[in-house]
Every structure is written in C-alpha cells, then in structure tokens.
Amino acid sequence: MKLIKRFLKIRWLSSLAFLAVMFIITGLVNPGFFTYSNIIECFNSSVVFTLLAVGVAFVIMTGEIDVSIGSTMGLAAAIAGMLAQRGQSWGLMIVYSIVIGLLIGLVNGYGVAVLGVPSLIFTLGTTGIIRGLVYVFSGGKTTENFAGTFTNFGSQTLFGQITIYYTIVLVIVIVTHLLLTQTRSGKYFIAVGDNVGGATLIGIPVTATKIVAYVLCGIFAAISGVAFASKYGQVNIVAGAGYEMSAIAACVLGGISLSGGQGNLAGAAIGAVIMSTISRLLVFIGLSSDFDNTIKGVMLISIVVIDALMQRRSAETARRERLVARASGSAR
C-alpha cells in the first residue's frame, strides 16, 4: 500500500502507468493490437509532439508559458522544406532550425523575463509575427516536392523498428532529463517555477534561467519542425497551428503543473505519446477518429480535476494531523 502511495507521488510514473492502462484496454478490446510493431509505432509517430512538449516543459516548469511553439515549428518546417527542395543536407537544416529557435527564444525570453510582460500575451504576439514570417518566406504557398532522401530518412529504422528520429529524440530526452534532475543548474528551472522570491534570495539567476528556458523551448520547437517536414513531405502555411495547445496538454498529462515548479521532462515525453496515440488507439478499439478530441478533453479535464481534488485532500489531512499533534502536545 505504501509502495503504491509512493508510486502515485512520482507523477511521471503514474503517467506511464496511465499509458500502459490505455494500451492494455486497447489490447483487451482488440487483441490484434498486441504486436511489437503496433506498440513501437505508437512511440515512433510521436516524435514531433515529444519534441514540442519537452521544449515547452522547460518554460512551463519556470512558471511561464509559450504559445508560439506551433508557429515556430511551422517556420522551421517551411525553411527545412525549402532547403530540402534545393537538395541541402540534413545537418544544415538542423543548424538553421537551431538558429531560428535561438532567435525566437531570445526574443520571447527578453520580453517575458526582462520586460516583465505576462508570458501568454507576449508569446501570443510573437505567434502572430512568426506566422507572418512563414507567409513571407513561403510566399503563401505550400512547400512540397522535397528531395526523396530527406523524407526517406525519417522512416529509416535503426534497431528493433525504432526510427532514427525517435532514437535521437529518446537520447535527447534522457540526457536533458538527467541534466535537469541531477545537476545543480538543471534544478534552477524547477526552483524558479516553485518560488521566484526564494530562488532570487539564494542566488539563482532568475532572469537568465527564464531566458535559457525560452531559448531551449524555441530550439526544440524548431527541430520538431524539421521532423515534421521530413515526416509529412509537405509543409503548408498553417502547419503547426494548434500544436501548441496539444503540446501544453501533453505536459499537463505528464504531470507538469502549469503554475510551475512541478514535474519533469520524462513526464512531458510520456504525455506527448499519450496525446499522439489516442487517435491510433481509437482505430484499434473500433471507434471513429471523430471521438479523438472528445476523449482528449474528457481525459485532460478529469485528470487535472482529480489531481486538484487529491492535492486539496492531502493538504487538508496534513493540516488536521498538525492540529491533532499540536492539541496532544499541549495536553501533555
């Protein structure tokens, strides 16, 4: 019992359990789902969302938000597509997208951390600007007809049917997760999100941490754009619109609190897998994909409501225990 309680407290583990339950239910309804390739495919197809969710997780941990990731992804995808049309290499696209993400992240970070504009509003403004830049760069046309090697690259598998992309993403997630949980400066993100005043007092560079969070978020979003372009083989001008909401939802499902200071990157990655496999699982269960958004919404709301009620209850129990302890102490 105690073990279960401790298990539930590690929030990303309960997200993983949730994902497993989803798989098991699907498998019970349709035993045909339980093949290795089906399950691996669920992970493989979540590359774009995983990158977006992990990126925005940095920002959410510091207690801010970034809604410009969808359009950042669109811009990077359009530019990657244009480079692919000219037969440029994959490495150059990554360099370009890192530069794009860096610049966007710096602007967002400056506006939020230095100027002190509320993050939702500032990134809303940059969303419009970046989306406008997508139109300017692509001339309002869908970028398509890529060279074949680029799109083939995304579907190549390494070992055990895991695609190259997911391997890279997995490595990135594990490395950043360890950096954030095991190193001193990695814990700055959580500290800033948990208590800005306290973080300032113990000498954590709050402004710099927030800017770094935005820069990382921008870079992750831009790299996800390259993955997007390679996966779909064409990039239209509204590519990525609405992805920001799904990425934020993935973070919430992964146990990251939107008020900051709680959660980790592994949770975000698992949340992203949950978000992107729901429609796939629905097909196996035999429901139409029309149920996709309804189920996502019900899941998101019920999870956060249950979480809030449980937290309130545990706070209430703690308060009662304190009162009882105090009363018995004075009785003696």
Add this chain to the structure above:
Amino acid sequence: MMGGNDKLNSRFVEGLKKFTKKWEFVLLLILLAEFVIFGAANFEKFMRIGSIFSSINNYISICIISLFVTFVMITGGIDIQASSIVGLTSIVIGVLWSDAGLNIWVAVLLAIVTAALCGALSGFFVSYCGVQPMVVTLGGSFLYSGLALLISGLSKTPAYQGISGFPAKNDLGQFVSFRALGKMLVFDLIPVQIIIYVVLIVLCYLLLHKSRYGRRVYLVGVNRQAAEYSGINSRWIIMSTYILTGIGAAIAGVLLTANVDSAKYNLGSTFTLSIITAVVLGGTLSTGGKGSILGTALAAIVICILRYGLPLCFGISNQNLDLPIGIMLVIVVAVRAVLALNRKPLFRKLDRESLPRN
C-alpha cells in the same frame, strides 16, 4: 448662473484630463491614426462607410466574444474554449433544425442554453475544484470541439459540408427570419450584427461598470480573499463569468451561422488567439483586477480597421496580416511594461516622502 456653468466646464475639463491618461484614450488615438494614415494613402477606397461596416462584420464574432472574455480575465482567469463553443452552437442549431425538425428559434434558444451549460461546467471546475483556468479551458476546447464533431455525425449531412438552407427570404425577397440575423442591413447600410454588437457593448458596460455584479467581478480579481471576507460568493462570481463567455460565444455562433448560411462544427476554431489579443490590447490585465469593456471594444475595432485597411491601401495580402497585428501587440505590451517598470521607482520615492517624519 455663470458660476455654475464654469463649474460644469471645469468638471468637464477635469474629466477630459482624466480620460487622456487612460488606456482607452491611447486606443482612440491609434484608431484615429489608422483613419488618417489609411485615408491619406487611399481616400477613395478606404472611406466607404459600407465597406468599413462590412469589414467589422467579418470579425464580429471576435469582437463579441472578446467583450465577454473581458469579464473572465478581470477575475484573473482565462478562457481559451470560447472559440470551440462557437462551432458547437452552430452545429447544435443545424442538427436541431434540419434533422430534429425543431423551429429555428427554439433551436437557437437550445443552442444558447447548451453553450451556457458548457461554460458552467468549465467554470465549476475552475472555481469549485480549484483547477487552473488555462488547463480547464484547454481541456474544454478539446472537449467541446470534439462534441461538436460528434453531434455533426448525428446529422444526415456530411460533417465537412455543413448544414445549409436556413429559412431566409420572404416572398418579397427581403431577408427575414433566421438569415436576417446575418444578412439584413438596417437603413440599407448598417449590418444588423453591428447593431447587436453595439447593444451588447452597452449591456456589458452597464453590467461591468454600473452594476453591483460588476463591482464584485472586479473585487474578486483584485483580491479574492478580501472579496470572500466581505461576504462575496467569489466561487459563484467566477463561475458566472465563464457562463457569460459561453453565452457570448453562442451569440457569435448564431450570428456567424446566419451570415454564412452553414452550420458547421469547426466554425470559429481559429479565433482563440485573436480574441485574447483584443482583450489584452484593450488594457485588461491577465492577472486580473483591471480592464474595461470600452477598452476591449475599441481594441477589437482597431484590429478590424487594421485588417481592413492594410490590404486595401498598402496591398498587403490577407494572409500576411498576422505579422502587423503581432508586431502591434508586442510593441504595445512591451511599451506598457517598460512604462510600468519606470514608474515603480517613482512610486517608491513618493511613498518614502509620504511617510510621517519623526
């Protein structure tokens, strides 16, 4: 007699001075500047009252919903589900009218009730369960757009097509009944939606700035605890603002359906960011406690005129309009933030001086 007049005059001047320090005044100046610049660039094309009205008409849903979202943001919340309620309202009207065979006005009424219930559900989770408004309404935006898609599956008409053919014209060829809400011109000039918008502005203004309810909304936003201690049921106040937004989104959905003659599940799905842009540009603080209906209304019109004027006078294509609006939003919020930063030390100085000296 003279003296009284002077007094009235000075009071008027003082009121005017006060107004020039307000954010609404800046918005008014921006609006004026837009008219001057666009007018100078292409007077002939720009200064057509009819087309100015119809340009506002194109964004009427955003204008209307942003009025109601102002209430939510003043309490310190946020609502990103309103745009999905627009589509839900539209498809509920369509299915009830065409497939269930109800009277169109009964269908409209039921759709508005549905939207209010959706708002109430999210509001309940925000205020009574204490979940962050952003998360709840994010979930709500998935849920209600998903429900809209499911409801559209109940209809004989395929979802992507949209239900059309609503009651429109009488024998004389005039727009009557439901379609009149979207197509009728008052005095052959002003679209009926704009009249409805103006009425809604007045109603919201009275509700927020002149009623007891509005006072409570502000107080909950400034300090929820203090509001609780002074006997305000802050939970109910917060929940009610989400119900209001639901109703506002429903009104927008009805007007939009009537205008395009098509009930579709994904109407309005791209409005979210524009709505919040209008509210924020109108001077509402996202942390709550500050904001005004007049500001939101002016900001929405500023955006409408910008969207109308830029393609017309400077040949910027419609697709590129996100760029200037984004730049405007960023510049405005950055300038306001910088001004606020500079003002802080001034306040500290004043505070120190106003301390009693011993």
